[in-house]
Amino acid sequence: MKKRKWIPILLIVPALALLIFVMMFPLGWAFVTGLKSMTLLDLMTGGGRFTGLKNYFKIFRDRLFYNSLRNSLIFVSISVIGQVFFGFLIALALKNKFVRFKSFFRGIFLLPWIASSVIVGYSWIYILDANLGFLPTLASVSPFLQMLGLNRKDWLTNPSIVIYVMSVINIWKGMPFSMLMQSAGLQSIPDTLYEAARVDGAGAWQRLTKITIPLMTPFILINLIMTTMITFNVYDVILVMTSGGPNHASEVLSLYVYNTGFTMGELGYASALSIILLLVNLLVTILYFMILRYRERRLA
Amino acid sequence: MGKFGKVAILILVIVMAFSSIAVAKQKVVLRVVTRTWAKELIAYATKKLQENHPDLDIVVDAKYYEYQDTRTQLAMRLARREPIDVMTVDHIWLGQFKDLMMPIPTSKVPHYEDWIPAFRKLMEKYAPKGYTLGLYGSTDVRMIFWNKEYMRKVGIDKVYIKTWEDVKAYAQIIKANLDKLPKDVDPVGFMAGNTEHTNSRWYDYLWAAGGDILTPDEKKAMFNKEAGIRALEFYGWFLKNGMTKPEDVLSPKNGEVYDQAFLNGKFVISLGNGHWLGDTTARNVGMTHEEFSKKFGAALIPAPASGGERGATVAGGYVWGVSKFSKHPDLAIEFIYYITGPDDWNVEGTGKYGIPTVKSALDTISKLPYADIIKQALEHAKFRPTIPDYPKIAEVIRDAIQKYVMNYKTKSAKEILDEAASEVNDILSNK
Numbered sequence: 001m002k003k004r005k006w007i008p009i010l011l012i013v014p015a016l017a018l019l020i021f022v023m024m025f026p027l028g029w030a031f032v033t034g035l036k037s038m039t040l041l042d043l044m045t046g047g048g049r050f051t052g053l054k055n056y057f058k059i060f061r062d063r064l065f066y067n068s069l070r071n072s073l074i075f076v077s078i079s080v081i082g083q084v085f086f087g088f089l090i091a092l093a094l095k096n097k098f099v100r101f102k103s104f105f106r107g108i109f110l111l112p113w114i115a116s117s118v119i120v121g122y123s124w125i126y127i128l129d130a131n132l133g134f135l136p137t138l139a140s141v142s143p144f145l146q147m148l149g150l151n152r153k154d155w156l157t158n159p160s161i162v163i164y165v166m167s168v169i170n171i172w173k174g175m176p177f178s179m180l181m182q183s184a185g186l187q188s189i190p191d192t193l194y195e196a197a198r199v200d201g202a203g204a205w206q207r208l209t210k211i212t213i214p215l216m217t218p219f220i221l222i223n224l225i226m227t228t229m230i231t232f233n234v235y236d237v238i239l240v241m242t243s244g245g246p247n248h249a250s251e252v253l254s255l256y257v258y259n260t261g262f263t264m265g266e267l268g269y270a271s272a273l274s275i276i277l278l279l280v281n282l283l284v285t286i287l288y289f290m291i292l293r294y295r296e297r298r299l300a
Numbered sequence: 301m302g303k304f305g306k307v308a309i310l311i312l313v314i315v316m317a318f319s320s321i322a323v324a325k326q327k328v329v330l331r332v333v334t335r336t337w338a339k340e341l342i343a344y345a346t347k348k349l350q351e352n353h354p355d356l357d358i359v360v361d362a363k364y365y366e367y368q369d370t371r372t373q374l375a376m377r378l379a380r381r382e383p384i385d386v387m388t389v390d391h392i393w394l395g396q397f398k399d400l401m402m403p404i405p406t407s408k409v410p411h412y413e414d415w416i417p418a419f420r421k422l423m424e425k426y427a428p429k430g431y432t433l434g435l436y437g438s439t440d441v442r443m444i445f446w447n448k449e450y451m452r453k454v455g456i457d458k459v460y461i462k463t464w465e466d467v468k469a470y471a472q473i474i475k476a477n478l479d480k481l482p483k484d485v486d487p488v489g490f491m492a493g494n495t496e497h498t499n500s501r502w503y504d505y506l507w508a509a510g511g512d513i514l515t516p517d518e519k520k521a522m523f524n525k526e527a528g529i530r531a532l533e534f535y536g537w538f539l540k541n542g543m544t545k546p547e548d549v550l551s552p553k554n555g556e557v558y559d560q561a562f563l564n565g566k567f568v569i570s571l572g573n574g575h576w577l578g579d580t581t582a583r584n585v586g587m588t589h590e591e592f593s594k595k596f597g598a599a600l601i602p603a604p605a606s607g608g609e610r611g612a613t614v615a616g617g618y619v620w621g622v623s624k625f626s627k628h629p630d631l632a633i634e635f636i637y638y639i640t641g642p643d644d645w646n647v648e649g650t651g652k653y654g655i656p657t658v659k660s661a662l663d664t665i666s667k668l669p670y671a672d673i674i675k676q677a678l679e680h681a682k683f684r685p686t687i688p689d690y691p692k693i694a695e696v697i698r699d700a701i702q703k704y705v706m707n708y709k710t711k712s713a714k715e716i717l718d719e720a721a722s723e724v725n726d727i728l729s730n731k
Binding site: 039040041043044045125130131132137140153154156157158159242243244245246247248259262263264265266299 | 368371372375376378379396397399400483492493494495541545546547548550551552553557561564566676688691692695702703705708
């Protein structure tokens with residue numbers, strides 16, 4: 001009997017070891033590096049001196065940090081709302097019994113999500129770029145596109161709109177994830193509820209607002225948490241498309257960490273920034289969990 | 301078979317086994333971290349090395365990366381003390397990698413004196429006396445180019461560009477005749493995208509106006525002085541007068557995309573492209589040297605009407621070095637000699653193209669389009685700072701150029717350059 005008690009512990013050891021080596025060790029390393037003044041050169045020569053919280057104080061005086069934080073908040077808010085909303089709409093549409101070829105459409109909708117960020121980035125460059133993109137060329141001769149206000153060339157170079165353009169692209173890329181999560185949620189709602197509502201005379205709108213949305217709320221909240229965390233860390237598509245430019249107008253926090261570490265070679269400062277990014281992520285996650293718990297308590 | 305026969309066979313087998321071990325070549329693995337464009341060069345140097353060492357079985361384990369990844373990969377691998385033998389370092393990274401590169405005794409490099417003194421000086425900058433940090437591969441220079449077909453369409457048959465005023469005058473004629481050109485063509489273009497190519501092409505004009513990036517002791521910013529302001533205002537003139545649009549110059553992802561846009565007819569005059577435009581870039585789109593020269597014209601980077609230096613240009617290029625952790629330094633030195641040295645310049649298959657940095661091969665420039673202009677430009681070639689902080693400084697200067705392009709209506713060049721200079725001075729004083 002005594003021997004059996006060890007079995008569960010033994011079983012979790014590989015997962016625990018993996019977690020320590022893949023998650024905790026790099027995190028600890030990033031934290032320690034964040035307390036040092038360390039450049040790429042120092043990394044190679046084993047240099048870097050301990051400077052305590054200097055990097056963190058520097059963050060609060062860094063205008064590019066505030067710029068990237070602002071961009072991140074815009075990017076994450078628009079992306080998350082867009083992905084969850086459109087994901088929900090498409091999941092709902094695919095549940096409808098009148099829609100045919102559901103598997104085919106599900107497959108098509110998944111394409112942006114499974115495509116690599118580099119491919120997605122370059123595809124959008126060939127759509128939007130001022131010199132290479134076909135949209136500006138097409139819009140210059142199409143009265144319809146001009147009427148829609150699409151006859152502009154500065155999608156990726158206008159500092160006032162580029163972050164919104166990136167957000168829309170990210171909605172397109174990330175929406176299938178929300179669609180999948182919410183499709184799973186919709187499958188869990190028994191059809192009998194809808195039939196009963198229909199018998200009671202409830203219309204489509206009432207069935208949506210009184211049955212579907214309330215029962216989907218936990219799924220939507222989990223979807224929100226996951227999408228927020230994922231989106232805060234997105235930088236690859238932006239890196240491919242604009243590298244954060246022009247003049248940092250599309251530089252989100254995760255990309256700023258990347259650029260600081262690998263372009264400028266400031267590893268200590270980039271590590272401190274990444275710890276701040278982690279804290280922002282944690283804060284948002286805690287907030288969502290509090291909302292989730294509050295809702296559960298109310299229901300209970 | 302008798303007992304004696306079995307023993308004889310056994311002895312024979314043992315002798316054969318030992319003799320095969322004795323003749324087996326010693327296997328040597330040479331680890332190389334380099335750029336994606338260097339495949340031909342690596343293949344050529346591997347072949348030469350193997351020919352010169354028939355007793356060795358040389359395997360070259362080369363890893364190829366894009367520009368930014370090369371630096372990151374080198375940094376990561378060297379931090380892990382990985383035994384890299386050969387490394388390709390953009391000369392502007394020299395300051396960052398100097399402590400990880402093995403100083404090479406110049407006596408070990410055949411024909412070392414053949415390298416042009418300016419390149420030798422740069423390679424020796426961080427090395428002890430009598431040593432070099434590496435061998436400089438080919439270099440490049442920048443020039444001003446124009447589209448001859450478009451020029452003819454707007455009524456300009458002969459183009460003479462010597463000063464900034466000449467460029468402005470041609471731009472005005474082109475703008476007045478834009479209806480004769482395809483839609484969306486800009487009279488003038490320059491690179492203002494999100495990479496260091498934006499800086500390097502602007503430095504040509506900064507130097508042409510008599511300025512510099514940093515003070516000679518590399519301790520303070522200098523690009524915000526009068527020459528810098530004039531150079532940035534020169535860009536601004538084209539924006540203010542509708543000769544180009546911010547989105548057209550900001551959008552190229554990097555210098556290659558900008559070059560491509562110019563070749564595709566986006567701009568009539570391009571303020572700065574590398575000499576490679578008529579060589580490798582044109583070749584990539586299936587254009588021969590003759591076709592290129594027929595379609596595009598070139599001149600030295602112009603100077604302001606008064607003062608300055610006509611032809612000022614950045615000299616680009618890579619230094620090939622041997623890492624401090626190399627297990628085969630002698631072979632690595634020989635290897636990088638084959639890649640950079642005077643042998644087999646411009647011979648098909650060696651990958652040695654462009655502008656040589658060795659005197660004995662300078663004649664090969666004659667094969668390039670606009671060779672005379674390239675030769676003249678080479679006399680004015682200058683290097684960017686190689687101090688460890690340069691990548692950070694470059695980022696600040698690039699931001700300033702972009703900021704000006706985006707805000708030229710509301711902010712002055714001086715204001716923007718002064719802000720950038722203050723940031724650069726903070727970096728240099730390690731604040």
